[in-house]
Amino acid sequence: MSPPFFAPRRVADLHRQAEPPAEPTARTTDSTPDDEPLTLPDPWTPPRRPPFPLVAATVPVIGAVVLWLVTGSFYALLLAGLGPLIAIAGVVDHRRGARRDRRVAEREAARARRRVSDAVRARHDRERARRRARHPDALRYLTREDDIWRAVSERRDGLVVGEGETASAVRVTGGGDEPESRSIRAAALRLVEAPVVVAAGRGIVVTGAEIPAAAVHRALILQRCLAVPPGDLRIVGNVPDGEEWIESLPHRHATTGTALAVHADLRDARADEMLVRVPRDGTLPPECAVVLTVDSPMRARLDDGECTTTLAVEAISVVQAEVVAADLSERAARTGRIAVGDDAPVAWASIPHETAAGERGGLTAVLGTDRDRAVTVDLVHDGPHAVVAGVTGAGKSELLITWILSLAAVHSPREVSFLLADFKGGTAFDGLRELPHVTGVITDLDGAGALRAIESLNAEMRWREREFGRRAARDISDARVDIPRLVVVVDEFAALLAGHPELQAVFSDVAARGRALGVHLILGTQRVAGVIRDGLLANCPLRISLRVTDAADSRAVIGVEDAALLPGSADSRGMALVRAAADSTPQRLRVALSTPDDVAQVAAACVGAAPARRPWLPPLPASVSLAELLCAPDAVASELVVGLADEPDRQRQRAIGLSSGERGLLVVGGPGAGKSVTLETLASQSSGSVRVPATAEALWDTMAHLDATPPRGAVVVIDDIDTIATRLPADHAQIVFERIERLVREAGTTGIVVVVATQRLTGPVARIVDLLPRRLILATTSRAEHIAAGGDPAHYAPASPPGRGRWDGLAVQVAQSTPDSSEARPVVDADRWFPRRHLTGFVTRRMAAARGILEAWAARGIRIVSVDDYRADPTVAGEELLVVVGDPDEWQREWRLLGAVRADHDLVIDTSCAADYRMLAASRDIPPYAGPGGRAWLLSCGEDAVRIVLPDPHLRSERHASVS
Numbered sequence: 008m009s010p011p012f013f014a015p016r017r018v019a020d021l022h023r024q025a026e027p028p029a030e031p032t033a034r035t036t037d038s039t040p041d042d043e044p045l046t047l048p049d050p051w052t053p054p055r056r057p058p059f060p061l062v063a064a065t066v067p068v069i070g071a072v073v074l075w076l077v078t079g080s081f082y083a084l085l086l087a088g089l090g091p092l093i094a095i096a097g098v099v100d101h102r103r104g105a106r107r108d109r110r111v112a113e114r115e116a117a118r119a120r121r122r123v124s125d126a127v128r129a130r131h132d133r134e135r136a137r138r139r140a141r142h143p144d145a146l147r148y149l150t151r152e153d154d155i156w157r158a159v160s161e162r163r164d165g166l167v168v169g170e171g172e173t174a175s176a177v178r179v180t181g182g183g184d185e186p187e188s189r190s191i192r193a194a195a196l197r198l199v200e201a202p203v204v205v206a207a208g209r210g211i212v213v214t215g216a217e218i219p220a221a222a223v224h225r226a227l228i229l230q231r232c233l234a235v236p237p238g239d240l241r242i243v244g245n246v247p248d249g250e251e252w253i254e255s256l257p258h259r260h261a262t263t264g265t266a267l268a269v270h271a272d273l274r275d276a277r278a279d280e281m282l283v284r285v286p287r288d289g290t291l292p293p294e295c296a297v298v299l300t301v302d303s304p305m306r307a308r309l310d311d312g313e314c315t316t317t318l319a320v321e322a323i324s325v326v327q328a329e330v331v332a333a334d335l336s337e338r339a340a341r342t343g344r345i346a347v348g349d350d351a352p353v354a355w356a357s358i359p360h361e362t363a364a365g366e367r368g369g370l371t372a373v374l375g376t377d378r379d380r381a382v383t384v385d386l387v388h389d390g391p392h393a394v395v396a397g398v399t400g401a402g403k404s405e406l407l408i409t410w411i412l413s414l415a416a417v418h419s420p421r422e423v424s425f426l427l428a429d430f431k432g433g434t435a436f437d438g439l440r441e442l443p444h445v446t447g448v449i450t451d452l453d454g455a456g457a458l459r460a461i462e463s464l465n466a467e468m469r470w471r472e473r474e475f476g477r478r479a480a481r482d483i484s485d486a487r488v489d490i491p492r493l494v495v496v497v498d499e500f501a502a503l504l505a506g507h508p509e510l511q512a513v514f515s516d517v518a519a520r521g522r523a524l525g526v527h528l529i530l531g532t533q534r535v536a537g538v539i540r541d542g543l544l545a546n547c548p549l550r551i552s553l554r555v556t557d558a559a560d561s562r563a564v565i566g567v568e569d570a571a572l573l574p575g576s577a578d579s580r581g582m583a584l585v586r587a588a589a590d591s592t593p594q595r596l597r598v599a600l601s602t603p604d605d606v607a608q609v610a611a612a613c614v615g616a617a618p619a620r621r622p623w624l625p626p627l628p629a630s631v632s633l634a635e636l637l638c639a640p641d642a643v644a645s646e647l648v649v650g651l652a653d654e655p656d657r658q659r660q661r662a663i664g665l666s667s668g669e670r671g672l673l674v675v676g677g678p679g680a681g682k683s684v685t686l687e688t689l690a691s692q693s694s695g696s697v698r699v700p701a702t703a704e705a706l707w708d709t710m711a712h713l714d715a716t717p718p719r720g721a722v723v724v725i726d727d728i729d730t731i732a733t734r735l736p737a738d739h740a741q742i743v744f745e746r747i748e749r750l751v752r753e754a755g756t757t758g759i760v761v762v763v764a765t766q767r768l769t770g771p772v773a774r775i776v777d778l779l780p781r782r783l784i785l786a787t788t789s790r791a792e793h794i795a796a797g798g799d800p801a802h803y804a805p806a807s808p809p810g811r812g813r814w815d816g817l818a819v820q821v822a823q824s825t826p827d828s829s830e831a832r833p834v835v836d837a838d839r840w841f842p843r844r845h846l847t848g849f850v851t852r853r854m855a856a857a858r859g860i861l862e863a864w865a866a867r868g869i870r871i872v873s874v875d876d877y878r879a880d881p882t883v884a885g886e887e888l889l890v891v892v893g894d895p896d897e898w899q900r901e902w903r904l905l906g907a908v909r910a911d912h913d914l915v916i917d918t919s920c921a922a923d924y925r926m927l928a929a930s931r932d933i934p935p936y937a938g939p940g941g942r943a944w945l946l947s948c949g950e951d952a953v954r955i956v957l958p959d960p961h962l963r964s965e966r967h968a969s970v971s
Contacts, residue, residue: 041130047182047191048119053105057098064094120187123179127195130177135201142167142202144321145226148233149331155338156236163235165204166211166227166282168299168309169318173201203318205311207231210281210295212271217286220301221249222322224284228253228269229323229331231282237261237339243278243576245270252329257339266575277400277575352581355409355601356608370423370492370527372413374406374551375581375599382585382596386414386494389549389587392518392528396535396564397553401573402581403531404435406551406598407496410529411436414494415444416609424491424619428461430506431499438603441610446493446621459655459818461503461510463623464517464526466658467493471524483525491619492525500530501538507801511540518546535563548588551596554579565593624660627653629808633688633822636662647692647722647760649685649783650821652814662822663814665689665781670754671761673776675768675796676785681810681821682764685783686724689762691824693722701726703734704954707743707936714746720758723750729765729772739936744771751778768796783819785812840915840945840955842869842888848908849892850927851917856940857892863958864890874901895923914946915955928952 067090074083139147141159144167148154175198182188205211213224224247231240241261246253247270253259258267268278271285271292281294291298298310299320307320323331353376370386386393397403414423420443427436427448436448449460471483471490478487495517497503504511517526519542528547532538536559539547544563552570555561561570565586570593573582581598631651639662646664649672653660665672672689676682690696695718699709713723725747732740748771751761763779765772766787776782786807787793793803802813810821842864851857861871872883874893878901883889891908898905908914909929916927918937924944925931934944934952941959944952 044178050183060094064090145230169320171318212295213284215301226321226323239264244268255332355599391522392547393549395531401553420619428497430502463655465656467622482523500532553583627820633824653818671779672781673779674764677788680785695721699725724762846912852919
């Protein structure tokens with residue numbers, strides 16, 4: 008390839024860039040490896056100044072004085088001056104030697120700095136050459152053809168936007184803080200005229216003067232295409248005006264690889280990289296992090312978001328770009344990198360669908376064209392099941408709609424029906440609802456309803472088997488069978504299985520037995536590997552693949568990698584490859600695109616046709632009448648009906664309940680879930696039902712009665728059993744739970760059916776519910792409570808209507824009976840207790856309520872005396888009724904009187920004295936529960952305690968009964 012003429016950009020430098028670096032001279036020879044730092048000599052440090060030799064100067068003086076004193080000679084004193092002179096001479100000589108050493112060190116340091124500077128320049132030259140070889144620009148690629156499309160990972164991700172100053176790997180140490188050393192170290196850190204590389208994925212926008220910016224933009228596009236081959240890089244989106252040469256690049260026609268956008272207007276294209284140009288005053292794309300502003304054909308400013316750098320840039324003219332693009336196209340053809348061609352879109356209405364009627368018993372449909380030839384598939388003979396693969400945006404939904412519409416155009420609802428499932432948003436098949444062939448459209452927006460419809464396929468298969476058996480037919484092709492084929496179309500099969508993995512078995516069964524029974528599958532998915540099991544895929548010989556991103560997915564669907572090479576542009580939407588079991592190679596297909604008018608036209612042609620049979624029943628109603636279920640044909644007289652159960656896998660809804668041999672049912676649910684309605688429904692079906700009241704006293708009395716005499720064959724219902732511990736004191740609650748547990752354990756032998764409702768399975772409730780064989784789980788307040796109650800996490804439905812629950816995994820709607828209008832009888836005057844024996848002891852606290860009770864008794868002519876008065880004068884007891892009253896302490900002091908009253912008379916203990924009951928009653932047994940206020944326990948002549956209702960002091964009728 009001969010390099011084209013490049014626009015002037017430091018022409019001498021361009022030629023030097025293409026040449027190998029010159030050998031360093033002997034003066035610049037550096038034996039140190041480039042990755043090791045260079046070292047400058049440390050600054051000369053003057054030696055430490057010696058101290059003045061005071062001793063040496065003083066000793067001669069002292070000696071001269073001593074000599075003068077001995078000899079008396081004046082000349083001896085002259086010797087005293089020698090010491091100071093010698094000391095001064097030594098100091099002067101040291102300073103002279105230090106100056107000499109400094110001059111020598113400075114000369115050596117200057118020579119060392121020159122050597123290091125030369126070594127830095129040599130290392131910079133080598134580093135610059137290495138960087139230019141590692142990251143070539145367009146000129147180097149064109150002058151060294153071996154570098155074009157060379158598999159170097161660094162070149163695939165980086166783009167040389169120009170040459171400028173950048174950080175160097177050369178390091179210099181030492182030298183101290185001298186200005187020359189600082190300058191050398193700073194120069195070593197910066198590499199000038201080096202390639203400036205930015206990550207291509209950050210997005211690059213070229214702006215500035217129109218003509219130079221366009222030339223620089225061309226150079227950058229060509230550099231990217233020279234570095235990365237087509238197939239690994241593809242140009243998507245629009246082409247800038249005046250840059251039509253881009254259309255001749257092989258990367259423009261590539262179908263795989265990194266998507267590079269060269270125009271800011273992407274429209275429907277999706278780009279992984281952006282290398283675009285905008286006018287000087289234009290709006291910069293927000294996807295681009297790097298801005299290259301071109302001031303002239305040779306200079307530009309680079310702004311990478313952190314700093315601004317001036318660069319020398321490369322510029323290419325349109326003519327030069329056309330020559331390079333043509334050479335790259337030749338290279339692509341020579342190396343086998345040929346892009347797959349594209350067809351123009353085709354309209355569904357322009358295809359003659361009448362030719363697709365096919366032979367009898369087939370389901371032939373025209374899906375589109377291959378060039379000028381119609382492409383047809385027969386779901387029966389090419390199938391019986393099909394897989395459609397393709398990434399998002401490839402046209403998978405359009406293909407499925409076209410397939411359905413083409414089948415409906417040539418086949419009546421008596422021949423084919425459709426069950427459509429959309430699990431990628433719920434709107435793909437909405438336009439097909441008006442077709443009479445469509446039995447229903449299920450979406451991921453209705454999770455429970457969609458799951459129920461798919462599960463009904465098992466029932467549809469059994470129904471067809473029964474129909475074939477009734478007609479003595481072997482399969483759907485038998486003339487005696489008048490049943491339409493059912494085509495189940497699923498868009499985003501992977502999303503369906505991700506939410507409901509248990510449906511994998513349902514589709515595998517349909518795929519295995521569907522051919523004979525006339526049930527066909529068309530499964531759309533983005534990927535096949537890891538989504539569709541091998542057993543299911545083996546039963547789907549008809550394969551269609553639109554564009555996929557992974558060659559392995561293409562091979563898994565159609566056996567070759569061609570689907571991974573299909574174009575990914577917006578204009579290529581709907582291009583696919585079709586392969587049936589008998590095909591040796593895939594067939595190309597351009598899917599015909601339909602419109603709402605096409606659907607309306609097909610629907611209008613079927614006016615008057617009976618709608619297709621729906622393969623599943625309507626969902627459970629929000630309310631069910633008990634009377635309707637009791638009168639149903641499948642009702643069992645010996646059962647207690649609970650509600651209506653939904654069995655989609657059998658295409659039926661039937662009444663369910665408790666048989667006579669079962670001893671109980673647990674109903675779990677949150678507030679407003681329908682627990683009380685369930686209990687009332689069961690209780691209303693038994694004439695001997697026992698409803699355990701909610702009030703504490705009635706609850707105690709009812710359980711005591713059931714414990715003493717269990718009613719055989721009765722239905723006992725207990726609501727909110729988990730709240731008993733809050734309604735009764737601990738001792739009383741424990742006894743009640745023991746009685747309930749005993750009742751449940753003996754239910755099997757006594758014929759009693761115990762129905763218990765609770766919100767939570769905690770404390771003593773857990774022991775009781777484990778004894779109940781059946782469990783109905785209604786709506787709970789949280790998923791955790793649903794699971795704790797024994798429910799399947801997949802069945803948790805917080806928005807369920809009241810009475811909707813799960814019974815042995817089946818969805819159930821509890822039946823509603825006519826509510827019992829009877830109410831608890833209020834306490835009347837006749838129910839209140841008055842003393843009847845000659846002597847009555849009354850234990851109570853001194854309070855206003857007690858005084859009111861005593862006044863009510865006194866109003867009836869009963870004499871009231873205190874314990875102290877009675878002890879002082881026992882003769883006060885005459886013929887009239889007498890009540891001896893006192894608090895617990897007073898009665899305990901008169902223990903003889905207390906024992907006598909308890910044994911031979913009536914002893915009344917007010918509930919305000921409950922803490923002293925066992926001492927006063929001389930019994931360890933717990934008395935019947937009595938609520939506070941107006942309640943007491945009566946111990947008559949040593950018998951067991953009974954609960955009584957004391958007079959209400961606020962009732963006028965009781966206060967003045969004697970007057971009336």
